[in-house]
Amino acid sequence: MINVSATYPIFGRVINSQGYGIPDVNVTAINIRTGDALFTTTNNYGFYFFDASNFQNGFQDGDSIKIEAGGQFKIVTINMSQPQIQVPDIVILNQLTVSPPSIFLNLTVGSSITFPIVLVSQTSQTVFISSDIDFISLPSSKFVHANIPETVLATITPDEAGEYSGKIKFTTPTSIVSIPVTINVQGIFYKITDDWYEEDDTISFGDYTIRIIRISDDYVRVKLYENDELIKSKRCYSDEITYLNDHIRVKAYNLIEDERARLLVEADEQYQLEEPEEFKYIIFENMPISTDEVLDFDYGKFYLYPVALADTGVRFNYCNVEEGYKQGSVNCFIDSDCIVNDEYLIRIISIHRDEGKVTLTIQSKNRHLVTIGKKALLPLQKQSQAKGGLSISMIGKVAPNKKVIFTVTDGNYPVKQGTLIFDVEDPLTGEPLTADIAEGLATVKFPETVECPIVVTAIVPGYPKATQVFTSCSEEALIYSTKPKIEILTDKNKYFIGDDVTFIVKVNGKTKKGVNVEIITPSETFNKKTDEDGEVRITCEEAGDIIAKAGNVEKKISCIKKELVITLSNPNPQLDEDVYVTVRDTSGNVVDAFLTLNGIPIRGLFNIQMPGTYTLKAVAEGYEPKTLTFTVEPQSLSIISSPSKFEFGKEATIELNKPADWKILLNNDVIAQGHSKVIRFTPIKSGTYTLIADDAELLTTTIEQGLSIPNLMPLIALAIVIAIVAIIKYRKEKEELSTPKAEKKEEEITPYGL
Secondary structure (H helix, E strand, O other), rough: OOOOOOOOEEEEEEEEOOOOOOOOOOOEEEEOOOOOOOEEEOOOOOEEEHHHHOOOOOOOOOEEEEEOOOEEEEEEOOOOOOEEEOOOOOEEEOOOEEEOOOEEEEEEEOOOEEEEEEEEOOOOEEEEEEEEOOOOOOOEEEEEEEEEEEEOOOOOOOOOEEEEEEEEEEEEEOOOEEEEEEEEOOOOOEEEEEEEEEOOEEEEEEEEEEEEEOOOOOOOEEEEEOOEEEEEEEEEEEEOOOEOOOOOEEEEEEEEEEEEEEEEEEEEEOOOOOOOOOEEEEEEEEEEEOOOOEEEEOOOOOEEEEEOOOOOEEEEEEEEEHHEEEEEEEEEEEEOEEEOOOOOOEEEEEOOOOEEEEEOOOEEOOOOOOEEEEHHHHHOOOOOOOOOOOOEEEEOOEOOOOOOEEEEEEEEEEOOOEEEEEEEEEEOOOOOOEEEEEEEEEEOOOOEEEEEEEEEEEOOOOOOOOEEEEEEEEOOOOEEEEOOEEEEEEEEEEEEEEOEEEEEEEEEEEOOOOEEEEOOOOEEEEEEOOOOOEEEEOOOOOOEEEEEEEEEEEEEEEEEEEEEEEEEEOOOOOOOEEEEEEEEOOOEEOOOEEEEEOOOOOOOEEEEOOOOOEEEEEEOEEEEEEEEEEEEEOOOOOOOOOOOOOOOOOEEEEEEEEEEEEEEEEEEEEEEEEEEEEEEEEOOOEEEEEEEOOEEEEEEEOOOOOOOOOHHHHHHHHHHHHHHHHHHHHHHHHHHHHHHHHHHHHHHHHHHHH
């Protein structure tokens, strides 16, 4: 007798009328011959799986198996010549429809919302309702009349911030409908600020700093820093709430392109807004100055000097040349902040009256160049104005790429400061050329194209505007061309999305401030001017090329998505092997990617049951999709384990490396066959046993009946019986021989006795 036991997969899918898999459907498998039943539920994609070896009374070739789901069923027959059964799809008709088909909500902690869900059934029936999200309250059931809409109210009351995903399931005897639910729950947000801001302004609170990078007509680009580390760069579109992270959100409105925007910043904790440091530039720190000295700001634009010292304070006078030599005074005291002209902050450190000196620190809102001079040189009156007004003269002629010197005088006296404006466009800034006047002289270098005549205008404090026309051009030419060498540099040509890009603009080998740079991205075009370091900074926001143009020069860089790297626990997956998938970026950081295997979503683990070619795909936001194709080869059939010795009357177990069609021969006669991975049989006859699987001979062994005690028992019993019979026969013959001799003797004696 041979006993066979093996796994036998039965699997299939439950779908709706649109062909989509239905999750969480109860599926039953019934062996019609024995009445045994197995139970399971479909996975997220509608698949189910049974192992026929789990039937209580087993199974055999030809058994009919009934698969039931949602009031529908399929019947399949076990065929041992096949390794498994794939059941045809079970289609559950959508006798119940649910609206909306999905729910997506943004809520705050402590809020409550009642959400209507409409049910329509083709038949009158009871619908059972459940949800796997704890804070959704629903009735347990609802009776629905045929073709009459019924409303179910779902009350949603979140008590903790977070992102929640789940489903609401509606079950009837013939239908199962699940609608996905996604709820973003935000904590209570507190206002940090609601004010006007300009580009490069910062908003600081707690460990966070928000820097305004760019203001366009429809969005504000900001960067969020935590403990001075950049954690997010994002566009905040006008009149929309933008979450920079789980704790901070921004609403931008009243946008004025390239100028300013109003920002409402909120956080889920209460923070005190840190006031921006107005006087952020330190001009002097602990610097002594005497009463006969004067501080000259920006080459004579503003003067500040001490005039009287006391034990507790100092009186300063000032002269604002740019405002028509406006003069004033201010009293500053030790350990107190003293603000002058709304631009400078003075802090008195110490006073030495006997030396006529004061030690002070000066800070300003903007950068200034300051020198210390003697008070005797201080111009306390505006420049004298001659009867004829200002006079502008040119030394030399207008020439391409040449410096030309202009003089500005008041009669015979040179003006001390002012500005010359030329009706010649600077090709780098797009604005008129200007030159500062210092002690009656101004120097200008003409750009690429100059047309004679040129108009020069002098702007000098305290004087009316003066204009002069010049027609003197070198070599009697009217148009001259110069081509300054412009360079636009970056540290590399390819950047990842989210990276900051710095364009450095050099003119004739030197960085230049105020150069107009046109930035062309895949979705927009805008202009920015270079800063003091000749730099323009932007952020890679989308894949594609970005072009920066200055003058007739352009620089192109590429913004690309980051790359993913897929790693398998076994680079060469085998059949029936658990293989783990890890996705990282090129820096080795693990990335939470969405994975599919031949289009079917997986969760970082797969097990291949059939040989073939498979494609694994990883998708993550901000990264290029990555695919990995591999082939699982059919396994060559082999024996994993078998007895080292086969014995009469003892069950032998042979395990193969995969299920196969097999048969066992005894002296070339088939005594058993089947399809399985594990084979069990008990030898009861002598002879040659051969195992053939998938037409390959895997094992041959000869079992002879030996002289072991179990095998000799019949012979011993027979020998004992023969011995007993021989003894009995011997005794009987002996008795027969002894009895006749006695009678004969008696017969011989008797006559003589008579």
